[in-house]
Amino acid sequence: MAEPTRLPAAPWTRRDDLAALVVALDPAGAGTCRWVGGAVRDTLLGQPVKDIDMATQSLPEQTLAALKAAGIKAVPTGIAHGTVTAVLAGGPVEITTLRRDVETDGRHATVAFATDWQEDAARRDFTINALYADPRTLAVSDWFGGLDDLRSRTVRFIGDAEQRIREDYLRILRYFRFQARFGGYPADAPAEAACAALAAGMKGLSRERIAAELLNLLGLPDPAPTVRRMAELGILAQVLPEADASALAPLITTERAQSVAPDALRRFAALLPAEPPLVEQVAARLRLSTAQRKHLAAVAQRSGSDADARALAYHIGRDEAVDRLLILGQSIAPLQDWSIPRLPLKGGQIVARGISAGPEVARILRAVESRWVAEGFPDDARVAQLLDETLAE
Known part of the structure; x- marks a missing residue:
């Protein structure tokens, strides 16, 4: 029998507070809890881990009781769906009881608690997100080929792609975000075909969820090829019909040439026409914050006369000026190590x-x-x- 894949040593796997959490939840070492999702995936890829999630066979009430007995602060953040958050010195950990879907409507799922690991894995979206790791041995459990997909840079739905999308249409946008972050080309054909065929279903999603997913995508290092592919498949037009996907690549080239970090809102602005009234309508439609709306409206006023970087920053603000200049392909060097002065006259x-x-x-x-x-x-x-x-x- 082949030796199981194990998580490589990573700082988070050696945290004392996480070890204490495992002892609290599974004192007998019966294997009732495992790390799951992004922490497992990103560790296997050698990438930094931000959030740590745990899956458990215990019911939420049992999890709460075990944490209380161990003196670990617990918050019932989503107890109706089986999630309890353990507040630890090194950061919070979400602990969720294994689940299976009972009913879905394209936006929300009714779930029942379960005890079977594979059943819980089967309800997740992509194979690379359905990887579990034993907290003591770090052995990885993989029922759907997620390890192979990580190696080949394939983002693939678990099971039938159309069925998974019908369970929650936001998975279309999640697919393209994961494709931009982890995927290679050519992309998984069944996944793309299912996303294109069911794209209209996204109209039933809340605008806040759409906006959040779009901004998460645009904040990645280089989402331009993915956004272009979304446009080709008719996906982008369903959620942002005003967008010009071709505007993104030049901006990212300019950002890199000037060593500027990615910014999701700047890239969102680049996708939209330089028409403030239209941009304000889009921002309102997607329920963006007042600050985001004001920023987008200011950036939308960009024009070829924005050559004087410092004057522009003085009139509209530093961040807005930076975004306008970058989208126009101009230098922001005059603004580096420069603070906006105040007119010394009253x-x-x-x-x-x-x-x-x-x-x-x-x-x-x-x-x-x-x-x-x-x-x-x-x-x-x-x-x-x-x-x-x-x-x-």
């Missing part, structure tokens, strides 16, 4: 020169400010000269 100083308080003061202040910005933000002495010149005029 209305009271103008009144002190004999100008009556009111609209005329505001007009003079704006005139001085305009010349100050145009001259590259000179010092206080020059501002005083600009005020003299403006008053003389």
